[in-house]
Amino acid sequence: MTLERIKLGQYGEEKAAKYLLKQGVKILEKNYRCGYGEIDIIAKDKDTLVFVEVKTRKTSTYLSPFLAVNKHKQLQISKVAVHYLLEKKIQEMPCRFDVMIVVDKDIDWIRGAFERRV
Template sequence: MENYKKVIGNFGEEQAVKFLLKNKYEILERNFRCKFGEIDVIAKDGEYIVFIEVKTRKNTEYGIPAEAVNYYKQKKIIQVARYYLMNKKYTSGIRFDVVEIIAKIQNDKPVMQSIRVIKNAFQ
C-alpha cells in the first residue's frame, strides 16, 4: 500500500473525530497549525476546551500509541494550545487528551481494531 503511514494516520483521525462526536464532543478545529506546530483536533467537552492528539498504530509491537506522545511532543502541543487560546480568548478550563487507535489494513483498506480516549493524558 502506498504511503501506509499517511493512509493509516488519516484514517485514525477520521475515526477519532467520529468517536468524539458520538461521545458529545463539539469539534472546533481539525489540524490546527501555527508557527509552533499542529494539534490534530481541538474540541469542546462540556466546559473544557480539549486539545487532542490522535495516535494510530498497526499493533503494539513498539508500545501503545499514546507512548509516542513523549515529553517533547507534549511541550509542542502545549505551545500550540497557548497560541490558540491567546488568539481565541477562551476562558474555560482546558484539557489535553490522547486518542489511541489500533488499525490494520485489510483488502487495501484500513480497519479499526480498537479506540481509546485518554482524558487528561498530560498537563
C-alpha cells in the same frame, strides 16, 4: 513521512473525531497548525476545551502509541494550545490534553493524559 503513514494517520484522526462526536463532544478544529506545530483535534467537551493528540497504529504492539507522546511532544502541543487560546481570545475556559489511540478498529481515549507544559 511516507504516503502510507499519512493515510494511516488521517484514518485514525477521522475515526477519533467520529468517536468523539458520538460521545457528545463538539469538534472545533481538525489539524490546527501554527508556527509551533499541529494539534490533531480541538474540541469542546461540555464546558472544557480539549486538545487531542491522535496516535494510530496498524496492529497492537507491546509498546503503546501513548509512549510516542513524550515530554517534547507534550511541550509542542502545549505551545500550539497557547497560540490557539491567544488567537481565539479564549481566557477563562478549562482546558484538557487528551490522547486517543487508534489500533485497527479499537479506540482508547485517555482523558487528561498530560498537563500543559511551558
